Structure formats: structure tokens, C-alpha cells
Amino acid sequence: MFKSLKLKLLFYFFITNIIVLSVYGVFIYDTAKKGVLNTTDAELKMISIDVIPDFKKDAYENAKDIADELIDEFSIKPLFVKIIYYDKGSKKIIYETLSSKEYEWLFNIPLNEIGHQGSIYYFDKGSYRVSSMLIFDKKETKVFIQLAIEKNMDSSYLKQLYFGLIIATPILLIVFLIITNMLVNRTLSPAKEVIESVKSISANNLSSRVNTNKIPSEINELVATFNQLLSNLEESFNKITDFSNSASHELKTPLTVIRGEIEVALKQNREPDEYREILRDVLQESISIQKIINQLLFLAKKDTAELKNDFKELYLDEMIAEVLSEMKKFTQAKNGDIIVKKIIPATVHANETLLKIALKNILRNSVIYSQNGSKIFISLDKNDKEYLLMIEDNGYGIKKEDLPFVFERFYRADKARCRKNGGTGLGLAIVKMILDIHHYAIKIESIENIGTTVLIKIPKTE
Template identity: 60%
Template sequence: MFIYNTAQKGVTDSLDTLLKTISIDAIPDLKENGFMEAKDVSSELIEEFGITPLYVKIFYYDKIKNKIIKETLSHSRKSYIFDIPLNVEQDLYNVNYFDKDIYRVSSIILLEDEKTKVIFQLSTTKVVDSPYLNQILTSLLIANPIILILMLFIVNVLINTTLKPVKKVVEDVHSISTKSLTSRITTEKIPTEIEELVKTFNQLLENLEEAFNRISSFSSDASHELKTPLTVIRGEVEVALRQERTSSEYKEILEDVLSETVRVQETIEQLFLLTKKDTNELKANFREVYLDEIVLDCVSQIEKFATKRTVNIKIKEIIPATIFANETLLKIAIDNILRNAITYSKGSSEVYISESDNNLEYLLTIEDNGNGISQDDLPFIFERFYRTDKARSRQQGGTGLGLAIVKMILDLHNYKIDVQSILNEGTKVIIKIPKILDE
């Protein structure tokens, strides 16, 4: 419509220019002949310019009397065409144009002297059925749908090309389930606009996989580890209910049930601790603490347990040391190492504790002269539920989780642990703690 209206305006402008040219062409005749009849002027102009129909009206206006003294019209039946405002104040040769039904009308002052103004008006039909306009209209009616279809096709191709990586990402996402959490969305041939989104989603998958694995591990670990003590508890109760027993027998059974119940409680607490691995919750409350005070607190809390086992804890050397740690978690790790050393020590033996340092780190050493660990078992001692002597561990109340928790806590702190052991001679555990840089 814009193109057609522009073309139509151009045709109208051309018509206006022609009307002005025809009007000015009449100036010499008007000057030479004075008063002229509109019919004569119309005939001459039609013959000269070949434009038809062409209607002419001439006003002779008396400037002194301020009135029209004569007017002449080429076609009396077309007088209504010239029913337009008459502006006698307009400048010489300045043309005004008007639309009257299907006609285009021009009005111009061609001559002016001291007494008279000659106002010359022309009219012809507007070009509404021009071959030029018809051709443009036909071309547009044919071209517009073709262009529109072509544009839609191009846009569709561009959209599909642009969204193809997005569709691929969506398909990859739909293909991922709890059984395929290890899958990741590839970033190859991915536009930079969505590459960051894909990386974020992969990170989300990694977090989900880690959380899902922790939940799965907790479920399997709980099922594995709680099965035996619950079976023991059930067996003890069933045995007790088969017949009447003495008070001492009931007491003995209840002590066994209590022991297994405590073991179940400890196992659940340790399993919950392991499921929180690598979470911000465990990393909270890291601050500067005194290693020597933590060691002394751990020794004080475990001395009763050592006494029952007829094991003596000896502190060989301790030095003041400030470290960056979560005090509660570090106490759990040290307590588990001490408890293992006491549990697997021989009766009437010693567990030695010492602190030392070098240029880069503090060394906390816990050493016993107990059962020791074979070289075949050493690589696996930090795995969950791994026991070097399964029968003995169960009799002594072990859950198989202590060293796994120790490793998790020390990894969380970026501490290293070194275990040296000789079977039937003893074990030495060294915890390597980095020094605070500004010390």
C-alpha cells in the first residue's frame, strides 16, 4: 500500500505539473487577445497538449471594484467542477490544486495589472486508471505473496538453524534420568549465547549426581550395616522370650541388646555425617583454633575408654600451634584415630601422641603397638565398611566407618594423612596440617 500510494502521489504530482504548464502556456494568448472565451482556449490547449477532457474557466477580476466583471466557461454543464474557493489574494503564477469528485482542478493568477487580475482555472479527470498504476498494482499483488512466502521460508530456515542446538540440548536433557546422571550435555557446536546455560545445567547435573550418590550410598550403607545388629537384637529378644530366665540372664541379654542399640545409633550418626560430605554446612565455622588444646581435649574425653581397655595414653611432645579448622570436625577425626589405636592395641600397652613441625606444616602423630595392618589391607582402610579383620572388628564394636569419616574430614580441611603399619607390631598415623601463611 505504501508503494502504491507513493506511485499514485507521483502520478498526481505529474498531473499537477502538467496543469501548471498548460496554464502558463496560455499567458501569451491572454496578453495578445485580451478577453478570451474559455471554449476557444480549451480547444487550442486540447489540440496542443492532447489531454482530454480539459475544462477551462477564466475569471476577470476588477481590483478597484473588488468583484468579478466577467467569467467564461468552456463547458457550462461542468460548472460544478469549479465550485472551489476563489483566492484573489494569491501570488502571481502560484497554483492552488483541488480535488472535486473524479476531477483535479488547478487555479492560478496568470495576469495582473493595476486594474485587473486574470484567474485561470483548469480541470481534468484524475488519473485513477493509469496503465502505470495498474501495472504497479498488478506487480505488487503478485510479488507481495511471493515475497511473503519467501521471507517466511527464509525466517523458518533461520529459526530452525538457530534453534537446532537448543532442540538438541532439550533432547539431551529429556534423555537423562536417575539411571544416567553421569551423562553430560556436550558443548560442542553450541552457540556462545547458550553455552553458559549448558555449563550451568551440567554443573546442576553434577550436583544432583553427587547428592543422589550420597543418598544411594546412605541407603545401601544403612541397609548393609544395620542388618547385623538388628538381627542380633532380634535374636537376643527371641531367645529371651522362649522360656523363663533368671534376673542375671535377663540382665545379660539386655546388656547385649543395649550394646547393639548403641552400635546402631553410632552407625546412623556416622552415616549421616558421611552424607554431608562436601557441603557448605561442614565448611561453616572454620576459624583459627589451637591444635594442642584440641589434642588435649580429645585425650581427656577418651581416657575412660582407654582405661577400660587397659591402654595407657602417653603424650610424648606437644607444641603450641594455631591452625585453621572446624574444631568439632577435627575432634571427631582425632577421636576416631585414637579410638582405633586403643581398640586394636594389646592389653596393658601404650598409645603415644606427639606434635612436631617443619617449615610448611604441623605433624600430629598417633602411634600404637597393637595388631597392626597388613600391607595388602593398607590401600583400602579408608573405604566404607572395610575391615582388616571382620570377625574381630564386629566383636570389638567397629562399624567400618571410622577411618572413612576421618578421611572425609581431613580432605575437607585439605589435610593429608599417612598411615604406616606392620602386622602384629603396631600402627603409626601422621596427620599433616598446613601452617597458616601469615604465621
């Protein structure tokens, strides 16, 4: 009905207050009516007791005379009287008298003849209140007096109370609404602050977060969810930005080379062998571009949570054997060889595809950055807490000052050699990303012109 939360709260509060005040007003008015009724009952009892001394012991009293006396004494009008003489032996009424035959219907009430002397009972008969009291309990006879007077339900007190409630209820509603509006505004102020914080966040400051220090617990989860959404957006935005920057940076050189080769080829007529050589260079650069794009897309598009969903039980020793088989032709192209020093059976919980990519990248680097005919050594061992996967080569090595940066994207320790061998500077960045997803540690030790050792620590599966 209302789109505004504030209006909804005020509306529900308004309806609730109408119900509460109405019930409370009815309760007060009903209590006041009962008070007036109790006053009438007390009055009837007092009159009933007062009339007792006027009764003669050996004669029947006349109800009309008693009524006239009571009206004069108490100034109560109308007042109707009925006197009943009840025989205890026959259990029948032996005599009764009424002050007014016209109002005989008022005394169509139970006699309650088993009551004790002084016991009194009250009855409602339309707008009248009727009492029945046992005033004498003689040896053979019981005498009852029944009185009827109008209930004073139209008293000035009840009228004032009624109109007071009618006037006070709307005033109280208005006052409550004003107070409630102030309280709702104060309660919703944190939500408004959150809205202002959200409005201030744009693509230029996605790292900003909504402060949760003064946020009520009821909306804290919503704010936390929004902050998580911002984190996801920032991560995606950074990936897109990194991809854009990286692509423009890395594709510039091969595209420049391709353009230069084509321009040179078109400057003059050449022999077929020269064209073939140019085409081979263009093809090589095209392959390099394709490799860069594939690796950039891998780094940019992969979602960590999505990749972890593909984890399963994996026999690590069998996976290593498969990778070595797939790398055989690549190694033989440089007359090299991969020698297995030790492989123990090992079972882990991991993503097989990703681990294969990581291991292939490490082995490919070892082969590429080693002399022709070099040997690569691989082993899988364990200690008390983890499996140890080690790859060793006797290649060109890495300078000490370059080691801290080898996992950064597009970092090349030897740029000239990397470009010559088709390196993009992304291989070890991908390795590091894959191992981080698995929570595996990697350590690289290298000495220039001596060789490189890569050690991967894999926690044992519980």
C-alpha cells in the first residue's frame, strides 16, 4: 500500500494506537459504569436496611405506604416496592403487596428463599436496578422486601467521562503520531546515512566501503552484503582494468613487429623464400599474440569460488605421470629430458586441470630457459605435514635481484631471452594464482648460470 517504510510504520502505529486507545477508553468507561452501578446497589441496600424498623411485628405492611415514605425520606423517584411474606412450612408465598401494579414486571425475579437474614441480591431489568433482601426470618415466616429504582447511567459524571474520552482520544493520537514521527526519523537516520554513503561511491572510488560502526544490527547484514557486493565489483573492475592495460601493453610489440614485417614485404618485390621467411615471422608473432590473449583471459575471467567447486580427490603421482607424458615431445624438441628422481603415492583434494596447468608452466620454463640437451629433475616426497614437489634444472638461472618479482605479471628477468623464446611474463603469475587457490606454498631458489629449484609444499589431505 505504501512504498515508503516511514509511512508504513506511521500507518501501522496509527492503527495500533486507535485499537489500544479504543480498548482502553471502553475499559475506563465500563469501569465507571460499574462504579455507578455499585453506588446504586449500595443505595438499594441502605434503603432496604433503613426500612426494617418501620415494619410492624404482627401485621402485613402495605407496599404503597412504604414506597411513599421512602420517596419522601430519600427523594428518590421513581421507586417501587414489593413486600413478600413467605411460609417456611408450605414453602409458598402467603402474602405479597406492590406499590404499583403497572410495574409488577420489575419484580419478576427469583426469590432466593434459602438465603440468610440480611442477604441481598441484585438484578437488571431494563433501565432499572432491582434488589431482593431477606429482612426478617421468623419462626414460621420469612419477609422479603424488593426495591426497584432507575439505574443512574445518564449521570453527569458518565456523560462528562464519555465526552472527555471522545475528545481526548484524537488529541492523544495526534500527540502520539508527532512523537512517533520524531522517533521514526531518528531510527531511520542510519539508513539515510547509508544511502548518502552509497551515493558517494562511484567507479573512481570502488575501494570505499559503507562504515558499519554506528549501523543498527537490523540493517548491518544488509550493509555487509552491500560491502561484499562492492568488493566483488571492485575485483571484477580491477580484472577488466588489468586486462585492458595488460593487453594494450603486451600486444603492442607483436603487432608492431607484424606491421613492420608486412610493410617491409610490400616495399619491393621479393623472392618466394623471402616471403616465406616474412610469413614465418608473422605467424610466430600471431602465435605469441594468441598465447598472450589466452593467458590474459585465464587470469581475468576465472572466479576463485567457481574454481573451488571443481575440487575433487586426486592422485597426485598419477597426475604428474600424465603431465610428463604430455611434455615429452616439447622436451625432446630441445634434446632435453625430464628425469624422475622419486615419486611417492599421494592423494590430495584439488582441481586437476589447474594443477596440470601450473606444473606444465613450471616444466616449460625449465625447458625453455635451459641449454639444449639439459636435464630436468622432478621428485615428489613428503614430511609429517605436507607433500614436497620439487623441479630442478641446470639452466640459465635467475638473478638474485629479480627473484622477488618473478610472480608479477609481465615481469621478465631477461627480457631479450624471454622475447626470443616466446615468453609473455604471465606463466609464473598463473602458477602463483593457481597455487594460492589451493593454498599451496611455492618457493624458488636460483643461481645465475647454475640453475633453478622450484619447491611446492602441498598440505596432506585429512
